[in-house]
Amino acid sequence: MQDIFALPIEELQDLFVAAGLKKFRAKQVFQWLYQKSVFDFTAMHNLSKADIAVLQEKFTVLPHSLEILREQNSSDGMTSKLLLGLPDGNSVETVLMHHDYGYSVCVSSQVGCDMHCAFCASGLKGAVRNLTAAEIVAQVYLFNERLREQGAMVSRVVVMGSGEPMLNFDSVLQALDFLHREDTCNMSYRNMTISTCGIIPGIKRLEEQGNPINLAISLHAVKNELRTALMPVNKGYPFVDVLTAAESYSKASGRQITYEYILLKGKNDSPQDAELLSNYLRYKQASVNLIPANPVPEQGFERPSKAAVERFLRILQKNRINATVRKEMGKDIDAACGQLRAKFAKEQEQK
Ligand code: SF4
Numbered sequence: 001m002q003d004i005f006a007l008p009i010e011e012l013q014d015l016f017v018a019a020g021l022k023k024f025r026a027k028q029v030f031q032w033l034y035q036k037s038v039f040d041f042t043a044m045h046n047l048s049k050a051d052i053a054v055l056q057e058k059f060t061v062l063p064h065s066l067e068i069l070r071e072q073n074s075s076d077g078m079t080s081k082l083l084l085g086l087p088d089g090n091s092v093e094t095v096l097m098h099h100d101y102g103y104s105v106c107v108s109s110q111v112g113c114d115m116h117c118a119f120c121a122s123g124l125k126g127a128v129r130n131l132t133a134a135e136i137v138a139q140v141y142l143f144n145e146r147l148r149e150q151g152a153m154v155s156r157v158v159v160m161g162s163g164e165p166m167l168n169f170d171s172v173l174q175a176l177d178f179l180h181r182e183d184t185c186n187m188s189y190r191n192m193t194i195s196t197c198g199i200i201p202g203i204k205r206l207e208e209q210g211n212p213i214n215l216a217i218s219l220h221a222v223k224n225e226l227r228t229a230l231m232p233v234n235k236g237y238p239f240v241d242v243l244t245a246a247e248s249y250s251k252a253s254g255r256q257i258t259y260e261y262i263l264l265k266g267k268n269d270s271p272q273d274a275e276l277l278s279n280y281l282r283y284k285q286a287s288v289n290l291i292p293a294n295p296v297p298e299q300g301f302e303r304p305s306k307a308a309v310e311r312f313l314r315i316l317q318k319n320r321i322n323a324t325v326r327k328e329m330g331k332d333i334d335a336a337c338g339q340l341r342a343k344f345a346k347e348q349e350q351k
Helices: 009-018 023-034 049-058 133-150 165-180 200-209 224-230 239-253 271-281 306-318 339-350
Strands: 067-073 079-085 091-099 102-107 154-159 192-196 214-218 257-263 286-292 322-325
Touching (some): 009 023, 079 133, 165 192, 200 239, 239 257, 306 322
Parallel strands (some): 102 154, 214 257, 286 322
Antiparallel strands (some): 067 079, 079 091
C-alpha cells in the first residue's frame, strides 16, 4: 500500500493512471484531501464505487492512519494538544492554538531531539528519526479536519515542536512549500516560522531558498558559559555567530527575527542579563519573546516570579528593544515542547 498524502498533483496523477484510474480522478482526490480535509475515500462523494475500491486497495492517506494517543484541551478552550501515534510506532506532539487572528499550529519536525537543551523534555532521550514532509503536513491537516465544520482552516504554522528543524531542513521546507500551494492551504510564507536553537548552516540555507519565512532563534542566554550549559549547541555554534547569521537573514528576507528567551529563575533572569541582551540586540530588526519557564521536573528548573519577569521586560523596553511576554497558552495541558510525549513514554515504561 502506498501513502499518497502530501504528494504533488503530478505524482498523484501518475500513480492513479498506473493503478488503472482516470487522470482526472487525481485532481478530484487532491481537492478532497487539501481543500476539504477529507481523508476517507468512502466519503469522497463524486468518486464511483469501483474507483473507491481501487483506491482502498492500493493507497493510504496518512492523516487517516494516525492514531491519537492522547488529547489535552486547555480549560479556556484555546489550545489543543495531540500526541500522534505514527504508523511505525513512534509518536509526536502537535498543538493547535486559537488566536484573535485565527488558528496556528505548532508542528514537530523530528521524533525526539538531539540538541539536549537542558530545559526541554523533547531532548531528554535524543532524536529517534526525522519526520517526513508528509508527517509534518499531516499535523496541520489533522486540525484542518477538525475545523472543517466551522469552515475554518489553520492559517499559520510554527515549526517549534519537538526536534531541530534545521537538521531536517529538506523535509521541513518541502512541507512548508506544500502548505503554501494555492490548491492546498494557500498559506503565505509570511505566516510560517521556523524556530532553531542556532544551527548556522540551516540559517544560511534558509537565506538561500529566498522565501520570506519567519525565523525564530531560541537564544535563552547571552553569557557564553551559561548558554553552553543550557544549550550544548552553543559549543559548535556560539551565539554571537548565530546573531550574525540571523541578522544577515533578516536583511536578505526583510523579516524581523524573533528571539525566544526562556526565563529561568536565578539563572538568566537578572537585570544584568536583561541589559546584556539589550546590548546584543540594539539596532537590530529583532523582537524578544520572553517565556517564563514551564518547569521540567526532571531538570529542576523553576519559573521566576511575576515581578522578575516584569522587571526583565521593562529593562528591554527601556533600551528600545521590542519585547513581549508570551501569552500563556495551554499551561494547564503540558503545552511546553515534549512534555506530553515524555509523560506518555514514562507511563508506558511503568506498565
Ligand atoms: S528546545 Fe528545541 S532544540 Fe532544544 S532540545 Fe528541545 S526540541 Fe530540541
